[in-house]
Amino acid sequence: MTVPRVPYGVARARTFHTHGVTRGQLRRLVEQGAVRHLRHGWYQTDDADPDVVRAIRLGARLSCLTVLGRSGLWLPPWAGLHIRFPERSRRGNRRPVPAGMHTCTPYGPQSLKDFGAVDPISLALSAAARCTTAEYFVAILDSALRSGQWSLDDLTHVLQHCPGHLRQLLTRTGRADSGTESLVRFRLESCNIAVTPQVEIPSVGRVDLLVGRRLVIEVDSVAHHTGLEAYTRDRERDRTLAALGYERIRLTWQQVIHDWDRVFADIVAIIPRGDHLRTPRLH
Template identity: 35%
Template sequence: MRRLEGVAHLQELIAAGFSRYQVAAMMRQGQLLRPRIGWYVAPWHSPDVVRAVRVGGRLTCVSAAASYGLPVPPDPRVHVCLPRNASRLRASSDGRRVAAGQDRSVVWHWSDTAGQRFRVDLVEALREASTCVPAGWFVGMVDAGRRPDGGPPLLPAESLEELRSLMPRDKRGLLGRSDPAAESVLESLMRVGLEDAGVFAETQVVLGSFRVDFLLDGWLVIECDGGRHHSGPVEFERDRRRDAALSRLGYRVLRFSYRQIVEDWEGVIRTVRSVLSGGGRAARIRHASVRDGVSS
């Protein structure tokens, strides 16, 4: 099953030397799952892979991107790629026959692109996502793919160029807004949202002994609080000490949570504009090596 990427047809298992009785026994013991007649999935695959195989396709778009480890917008639906000539469609829950669009838990994508047995390749997943998710989320996905994170990036320069060549022309400009220096998808969403709102922000600015996510107008600091780095009591206290120190230096600090940025962006931008309109004074300490601009 590992050689077959965790997805196999019964005839492939028989060709590998297993009898029908052995396959049935492995299924009863939980060593194999059978999403649809004749098709088997290894139990270490995610439920989305099982759903995609039951439908008769492979993961694509945000479902495939998530399987590669990229951040994606909240979506309970599974995005499935099927061949353009596919006609016998099935529901992702029980395998019954359905028409395209009838199963609301599935987003259907039609493509004959190559890829792995259970998902399309990352470039194809991002190409599909470019027309399926909001601009900020797409840019955040590309940012994450370009970020090294201690190893080679998922989306190296050559893959980025391939993606550019395959994307619709009206979406290619989004790649120019990508910045692999963004440390989280929240920073990407904030950056793109501020850009769209016409608010200029400097990113990853060093202020004294601190580095902040965003600096606006030379005095307003914006920090994005993701759950992973800001959820515990130790992190909470550290952030408050940091805010107090920045305040003593003359900076105003605004913090926004994942929920605010993702679910209440209008409230976030209203707050930012309101604080900016109130004005502020230049802060006293500013490190010389500041990265100007919002994208690379």
């Protein structure tokens, strides 16, 4: 018989049954090698997702940052593979977690409902709140809002069981075109530097961040600022901003993630001089 298609190529026996596969037929599929037995009650097909298979073999589910990344949300560079052990699973039935995999626990009660091999995004977001730093979590929340799949009310509901200081991070979200832009905004605001995101400037268009009246900070993400065309466009914008009297700082992904201390020193060197407060000449 034909092997039914199941999400991620991994499912419980009862999922196969709902596709019309009887216990006897499932046993024969295993004997024929068309379906493999993973662990008690779980099976995989030939097209099974390797990461999901690894999680289920441990008695866990794919969760947290791994699920968010697969949903198209921005991720920290050190994400790795994140899994969650069901609340009702017995520790004695869990296998040791290999290096490079992270065990995550969402805030609040986990539903007794079996979500399958991969957690829903709402549960993954709750787990990520515990698994990341404040600045990276705000970048993830910004990414969720930017995707259009989530509203601020949706995220408020998802984080209802989180501690107050994490729920408060929702007030730190804002408009951003990339995760690195979110990081820069959050870091500057955390140092009491007022930043306005996504400002429209005549003859230039929208810039990432504006400090004061004339310090423009552009944050180049890996995804959107590579290639000759993007490089040329960015330099044309820089030239126009200079002609209008704006101070400009352009940051790369590498500088934001790995060299922030030096970047921040350059930014704060400008602020005491008051250069960022002078009014540019717009035309």
